[in-house]
Amino acid sequence: PTYIIIILIISRLISTIGNSKPSNILVPHKLLTLDIGARLHLDPAAIKSASSDYGNIFKENPVAVLYPSSTEDIVALVKAAYNSSVPFKIAAKGRGHSVRGQAMADGGVVVEMMALKNYRNGNGITVGSGFYADVAGEQLWIDVLNATLEHGLAPASWTDYLYLTVGGTLSNAGISGQTFRYGKGELMTCSALKNSELFYAALGGLGQFGIITRARIALEPAPKRVKWVRMLYSDFSSFSRDQEYLISMNGRRQKQALDYLEGTLIMDQGSLDNWRSSFFPPSDHLKIISQVKTHAIIYCLEVAKYYDDHTQSTLHKELQTLFKGLSYLPGFMFEKDVSYVEFLNRVRSGELKLESQGLWEVPHPWLNLFLPKSRISDFNKGVFRDIVLKRNITTGPVLVYPMNRNKWDDRMSAVIPDEDVFYTVGFLHSSGFDEWEAFDDQNKEILKFCENAGIKVKQYLPYHRNKEEWIKHFGSKWNTFAQRKAHFDPKMILSPGQRIFNNI
Numbered sequence: 001p002t003y004i005i006i007i008l009i010i011s012r013l014i015s016t017i018g019n020s021k022p023s024n025i026l027v028p029h030k031l032l033t034l035d036i037g038a039r040l041h042l043d044p045a046a047i048k049s050a051s052s053d054y055g056n057i058f059k060e061n062p063v064a065v066l067y068p069s070s071t072e073d074i075v076a077l078v079k080a081a082y083n084s085s086v087p088f089k090i091a092a093k094g095r096g097h098s099v100r101g102q103a104m105a106d107g108g109v110v111v112e113m114m115a116l117k118n119y120r121n122g123n124g125i126t127v128g129s130g131f132y133a134d135v136a137g138e139q140l141w142i143d144v145l146n147a148t149l150e151h152g153l154a155p156a157s158w159t160d161y162l163y164l165t166v167g168g169t170l171s172n173a174g175i176s177g178q179t180f181r182y183g184k185g186e187l188m189t190c191s192a193l194k195n196s197e198l199f200y201a202a203l204g205g206l207g208q209f210g211i212i213t214r215a216r217i218a219l220e221p222a223p224k225r226v227k228w229v230r231m232l233y234s235d236f237s238s239f240s241r242d243q244e245y246l247i248s249m250n251g252r253r254q255k256q257a258l259d260y261l262e263g264t265l266i267m268d269q270g271s272l273d274n275w276r277s278s279f280f281p282p283s284d285h286l287k288i289i290s291q292v293k294t295h296a297i298i299y300c301l302e303v304a305k306y307y308d309d310h311t312q313s314t315l316h317k318e319l320q321t322l323f324k325g326l327s328y329l330p331g332f333m334f335e336k337d338v339s340y341v342e343f344l345n346r347v348r349s350g351e352l353k354l355e356s357q358g359l360w361e362v363p364h365p366w367l368n369l370f371l372p373k374s375r376i377s378d379f380n381k382g383v384f385r386d387i388v389l390k391r392n393i394t395t396g397p398v399l400v401y402p403m404n405r406n407k408w409d410d411r412m413s414a415v416i417p418d419e420d421v422f423y424t425v426g427f428l429h430s431s432g433f434d435e436w437e438a439f440d441d442q443n444k445e446i447l448k449f450c451e452n453a454g455i456k457v458k459q460y461l462p463y464h465r466n467k468e469e470w471i472k473h474f475g476s477k478w479n480t481f482a483q484r485k486a487h488f489d490p491k492m493i494l495s496p497g498q499r500i501f502n503n504i
């Protein structure tokens with residue numbers, strides 16, 4: 001089975017071994033007298049880098065930034081916070097690829113997890129003799145991929161973008177086009193104490209319960225190549241029906257099953273090729289654009305099937321069987337044949353291109369939602385065809401694809417809709433520095449529409465402003481979430497940027 005063991009540093013455990021004499025102010029002066037003092041940075045450059053994120057909308061200054069040289073450094077910091085009479089806040093920061101300050105600690109201490117990479121001496125990723133890798137929390141998925149491929153293995157489930165840390169991703173859940181088939185794994189226990197309560201709490205736990213320093217990731221034999229296909233639809237119900245049909249074929253031994261499925265909108269405002277990947281042959285651009293002009297929105301179904309030397313001969317037939325009866329626009333199926341690494345790392349080239357034009361570090365007023373399948377067509381009418389087309393500002397990818405609920409373990413903190421199949425919709429906006437509020441208004445209008453229409457959406461990578469909103473977000477999971485917080489982080493030290501237990 002796919003499983004993950006995570007090792008966390010939690011504040012409650014540490015309290016039992018900590019200094020029992022409380023002090024009044026520990027940030028930053030007392031901290032500087034501790035062993036970790038030398039790794040605490042108070043200079044403007046360090047503060048600046050820990051006070052912003054990929055979203056480029058929030059700015060919150062920590063008092064100090066810890067560049068840990070070992071997990072013991074983090075233990076010492078958490079211990080100090082816990083034993084301070086005025087406990088200070090701590091946020092682990094992975095790559096800071098959150099969009100609303102989630103990895104910040106206003107007036108507290110940010111832990112730059114990636115600093116640990118410099119001290120791992122090759123121990124950041126260890127591929128075990130079973131089908132697993134033990135991976136340090138600060139490692140990037142691209143490094144996990146490169147290390148496991150050396151053994152001919154790779155994780156089964158991914159994020160679209162590989163330059164995210166393992167700890168930051170597990171704290172949210174981590175989704176992509178493979179999720180319909182694998183979910184996020186059937187999970188085992190926290191390795192240190194075999195504490196399953198903590199384990200489930202931490203997965204999708206938004207950094208509230210501990211700092212993930214290691215995770216065991218299940219591996220599979222890595223394929224060599226990928227057949228990557230996009231099909232275009234003008235009719236939303238055909239598009240979503242075909243998506244749902246394809247993800248229903250998901251048995252792990254079902255030979256025909258696809259390995260990846262997502263979907264996007266193509267609209268007049270957006271370019272055909274965006275940072276998530278350039279795909280369509282230039283010679284076909286005109287005919288695609290003409291469809292977009294006619295229908296205002298074209299829905300693009302995107303799938304992938306992995307193959308190898310020994311599966312190559314049956315690939316074509318399997319795909320033919322799978323695609324039989326699909327209702328995409330005739331003549332609008334496009335194919336690519338790429339290496340496995342090229343496929344998984346597909347977002348990188350777009351990132352580098354935007355970076356070189358200074359367009360990667362602009363505000364990103366993103367909105368990511370999960371919504372029940374039964375209301376996806378209402379969402380299409382009310383949001384895609386009404387709000388989005390009327391406002392006419394959407395830039396960047398808009399993702400739409402379904403997942404199977406039975407691949408998610410309900411004991412995790414992550415929150416999903418209560419239907420067997422649910423969709424993720426991601427508005428991955430980029431905006432000018434003085435324009436992000438217009439996108440935010442659109443996001444608010446979308447959420448309002450859902451509320452008025454009774455569409456029970458849940459935010460992924462959630463941003464909520466007050467306790468009432470968080471209680472609503474967690475729904476029936478709120479009591480467990482709050483009890484676990486009281487148990488594992490009773491002084492509410494960790495991950496204040498999520499604004500769940502502070503600012504309320």
Ligand code: FAD
Pocket residue numbers: 054091092093094095096097098099102103104113137138158159160161164165166167168169171172173174175176206207208210211212213461495497498
């Ligand atoms: P950060 O943003 O640094 O931290 C996120 C949260 O986790 C914070 O609350 C932080 O305190 C906490 N945290 C960080 N490290 C740890 C740790 N070691 N232990 C405990 N808590 C920790 N997400 C997907 O699921 N699928 C995708 O395909 C995907 N694609 C993306 C593409 C891009 C270009 C970007 C910018 C983001 C994408 N994301 C995707 C979102 C991403 O997964 C989340 O933003 C994730 O949190 C980023 O990881 P990070 O390492 O930058 O975490």
